[in-house]
Amino acid sequence: MSGNRIAKLSLQLMTIIEERSVNNLSAIPKEEYLYKCTSACAGCSSSLCLRYVLKAAGPDSVLVVPACCTSVIQGMYPGTAMNVPVYNIAFAAAAACASGMSDAFATLGRETNVIVYAGDGGTVDIGIQALSGAFERGTNFLYICYDNEAYGNTGMQRSGSTPLGARTTTTPGGKPTAKKDLDRIVEAHNPPYMATACSAYPLDLYKKVKKALSIEGPKFIHILAPCPPGWRYPTEKTVEMGKLAVKTAQWILYEREFGKLTINGPSKAAMKKPAPLEDYIKSQGRFKNLSPEIFDLMRQQVEQNIQRLSREEAGVC
Amino acid sequence: MLTIATGNKAVAAAVKAARPGVIAAYPITPQTEIVEQIADYVTDGDLESRYIPVESEHSAMAACIGASAGGVRTFTATSSHGLLYMHEMVHWAAGARLPIVMANVNRALGPGWNTWAEHTDAFSQRDTGWLQVFVGTVQEAYDATLMAFKIAENERVLLPVMVNQDGFALSHIMQSLETVEIGDFLPPFHLPHAIDTENPCGYGPMTGPADYFRFRWDIERSMRDARGVIADVEREFAERFGRTYGPTEDYRCEDADVVVVAVGTLGKEAEMAIDRLRDEGVKAGSMRLRWFRPFPDLDLSGRDVVVIDRDYSFGFGGVVAHSIRSKTGIEPYSVIAGLGGQEVTYNDIADFVRNRRPGEETWFGVSDHV
Numbered sequence: 236m237s238g239n240r241i242a243k244l245s246l247q248l249m250t251i252i253e254e255r256s257v258n259n260l261s262a263i264p265k266e267e268y269l270y271k272c273t274s275a276c277a278g279c280s281s282s283l284c285l286r287y288v289l290k291a292a293g294p295d296s297v298l299v300v301p302a303c304c305t306s307v308i309q310g311m312y313p314g315t316a317m318n319v320p321v322y323n324i325a326f327a328a329a330a331a332c333a334s335g336m337s338d339a340f341a342t343l344g345r346e347t348n349v350i351v352y353a354g355d356g357g358t359v360d361i362g363i364q365a366l367s368g369a370f371e372r373g374t375n376f377l378y379i380c381y382d383n384e385a386y387g388n389t390g391m392q393r394s395g396s397t398p399l400g401a402r403t404t405t406t407p408g409g410k411p412t413a414k415k416d417l418d419r420i421v422e423a424h425n426p427p428y429m430a431t432a433c434s435a436y437p438l439d440l441y442k443k444v445k446k447a448l449s450i451e452g453p454k455f456i457h458i459l460a461p462c463p464p465g466w467r468y469p470t471e472k473t474v475e476m477g478k479l480a481v482k483t484a485q486w487i488l489y490e491r492e493f494g495k496l497t498i499n500g501p502s503k504a505a506m507k508k509p510a511p512l513e514d515y516i517k518s519q520g521r522f523k524n525l526s527p528e529i530f531d532l533m534r535q536q537v538e539q540n541i542q543r544l545s546r547e548e549a550g551v552c
Numbered sequence: 553m554l555t556i557a558t559g560n561k562a563v564a565a566a567v568k569a570a571r572p573g574v575i576a577a578y579p580i581t582p583q584t585e586i587v588e589q590i591a592d593y594v595t596d597g598d599l600e601s602r603y604i605p606v607e608s609e610h611s612a613m614a615a616c617i618g619a620s621a622g623g624v625r626t627f628t629a630t631s632s633h634g635l636l637y638m639h640e641m642v643h644w645a646a647g648a649r650l651p652i653v654m655a656n657v658n659r660a661l662g663p664g665w666n667t668w669a670e671h672t673d674a675f676s677q678r679d680t681g682w683l684q685v686f687v688g689t690v691q692e693a694y695d696a697t698l699m700a701f702k703i704a705e706n707e708r709v710l711l712p713v714m715v716n717q718d719g720f721a722l723s724h725i726m727q728s729l730e731t732v733e734i735g736d737f738l739p740p741f742h743l744p745h746a747i748d749t750e751n752p753c754g755y756g757p758m759t760g761p762a763d764y765f766r767f768r769w770d771i772e773r774s775m776r777d778a779r780g781v782i783a784d785v786e787r788e789f790a791e792r793f794g795r796t797y798g799p800t801e802d803y804r805c806e807d808a809d810v811v812v813v814a815v816g817t818l819g820k821e822a823e824m825a826i827d828r829l830r831d832e833g834v835k836a837g838s839m840r841l842r843w844f845r846p847f848p849d850l851d852l853s854g855r856d857v858v859v860i861d862r863d864y865s866f867g868f869g870g871v872v873a874h875s876i877r878s879k880t881g882i883e884p885y886s887v888i889a890g891l892g893g894q895e896v897t898y899n900d901i902a903d904f905v906r907n908r909r910p911g912e913e914t915w916f917g918v919s920d921h922v
């Protein structure tokens with residue numbers, strides 16, 4: 236057994252031990268890798284997620300960041316709000332850049348984590364080719380898409396991940412088409428680990444990042460990251476918005492390890508008895524004046540997702 | 553070792569000798585043979601590199617950027633549409649100061665689809681901050697590729713280098729090739745700004761005008777320093793391996809009244825035209841432009857100059873003719889020839905010289921007067 240393999244196994248063991256012990260937020264390391272001097276908007280949940288991602292990843296990690304809000308959030312040269320190396324790269328290129336970096340580290344015998352932290356636009360739209368290529372090649376890295384459901388950096392235009400009916404600056408009448416199902420696209424690449432997460436559940440996110448990084452190969456985490464200016468809700472409601480997304484089963488928390496699906500705690504309950512979708516829709520300005528027809532379609536979509544994932548978990552798909 | 557090889561195989565052999573840590577590439581005619589040959593080397597264990605078969609050229613350059621920043625020597629090869637597809641990342645590689653080496657097999661651009669030689673692909677990248685060298689023989693393709701790594705990785709340069717050769721006219725032509733034992737000609741890869749998690753830095757974050765401006769100037773300063781570094785590396789190469797190169801390859805230029813300036817295989821073809829013209833008593837010489845970026849200082853004063861451009865900048869003129877005009881103040885006779893692989897023989901080139909009209913532009917085979 237090679238030294239590398241032993242190191243990986245002991246890491247997995249440590250992760251299991253740690254998972255048992257990290258059952259509340261106070262057990263998450265105190266070290267900060269994202270300082271308070273970011274230039275994120277008030278109530279930005281994606282930067283909150285990044286903070287937990289880095290706590291889980293630790294200092295021997297490199298973040299690869301395509302053009303997105305995170306390019307701005309990290310601060311302006313020569314300052315930086317980040318305490319790990321951040322490699323900024325062109326909008327479409329994050330997964331490919333990470334691919335090269337991961338191979339370079341392997342050549343040098345380094346175990347450094349290579350983590351892409353990309354927006355939804357950089358993932359489901361312009362970056363999807365590079366993402367697909369890197370997953371097909373089995374690149375050893377973790378790709379995290381934080382999904383604020385629009386192009387935040389450029390002022391909230393629609394992305395392929397914008398949900399049906401949502402108003403953005405390029406869909407002023409509401410988006411006429413549904414959100415692209417990124418997770419099923421990634422799933423089609425059969426990665427060893429993929430998961431969804433939500434900014435309102437940081438402990439869940441922390442554990443998922445830890446687990447992902449203990450596995451060799453391409454890993455994927457899709458985080459729903461509510462965005463006050465984009466979704467048009469008051470900044471102090473950011474955590475509540477994430478909770479609502481999960482409780483209404485609009486967003487379902489799950490993991491798929493080597494193909495096996497596990498629905499995570501908060502979503503188990505929500506899938507059995509989802510909170511009224513209206514609670515989620517009505518609290519966001521982007522869904523203002525949503526027609527009853529569109530609302531019905533959205534409800535049907537939630538129902539379909541619940542059915543599909545329940546069947547898969549029960550092994551009847 | 554003396555063998556025979558194509559231009560493509562020569563590049564692959566040089567890459568094998570340079571031992572990059574990561575190679576990321578995507579196939580395109582007429583370059584494909586390079587990446588296939590390298591894939592064979594890696595598979596057969598003749599080259600201990602990681603080969604990333606990316607899904608596009610944009611990703612090929614992005615992967616090279618990630619790998620180079622990660623601290624290993626990197627190489628890619630492309631051509632024509634592949635080069636244009638990666639354009640955004642071509643700029644990025646230079647701006648990030650990464651010593652990536654890329655072979656570009658010069659080919660025309662569509663539409664219509666045309667896989668033959670033309671230099672418009674490389675010249676369209678001239679403002680990216682890459683060093684660009686054009687070769688004329690199989691041996692030179694090998695030698696220039698080896699030297700490219702050493703030049704790019706020099707700490708006074710730290711810019712990527714593109715090694716250009718003509719599609720088919722050289723990439724698929726067999727000539728003799730002498731490979732070398734490189735010994736310590738290439739030192740181990742060292743990148744001063746390689747990613748170091750013990751010293752976390754931001755790479756390429758948002759940058760205000762004052763700092764951005766300084767970084768741009770720093771690229772130009774390195775371009776200027778590169779002239780000296782290129783000369784040093786070419787001198788060392790000559791001392792070690794016995795083959796001499798310079799910014800141009802001059803042929804019978806000393807006493808010439810008229811000089812033909814051309815790039816790539818047309819520059820070699822011109823040498824035969826010069827012999828013919830000399831036989832007729834015309835005091836002609838040729839100057840094959842090797843380095844295009846940084847652009848060399850040329851001594852052409854007092855002579856007629858005939859420039860052959862296998863490229864065109866629409867609405868303006870031949871790229872090389874314009875460069876000569878702006879660098880030397882000389883009004884050349886500008887011949888546009890060889891686009892899309894058009895055949896241009898030494899007889900044709902001799903005719904360009906005989907019929908020259910300094911200050912004018914001619915499209916070979918199209919304009920009435922050639």
Ligand SMILES: Cc1ncc(C[n+]2csc(CCOP(=O)(O)OP(=O)(O)O)c2C)c(N)n1
Nearest residue numbers: 302303304326354355356357385386387388
């Ligand atoms: C090739 C290219 N096209 C367009 C842009 C402009 N641009 C920068 S970031 C961005 C949107 C990013 O959206 P997303 O990936 O969702 O991240 P977010 O800003 O929402 O965090 C766009 C359109 C760019 N930088 N590069």
Ligand code: SF4
Nearest residue numbers: 275276279304387462
């Ligand atoms: S636009 Fe949204 S995602 Fe971007 S920084 Fe502001 S709150 Fe965060």
Ligand SMILES: [Mg+2]
Nearest residue numbers: 354355385387
């Ligand atoms: Mg977004």
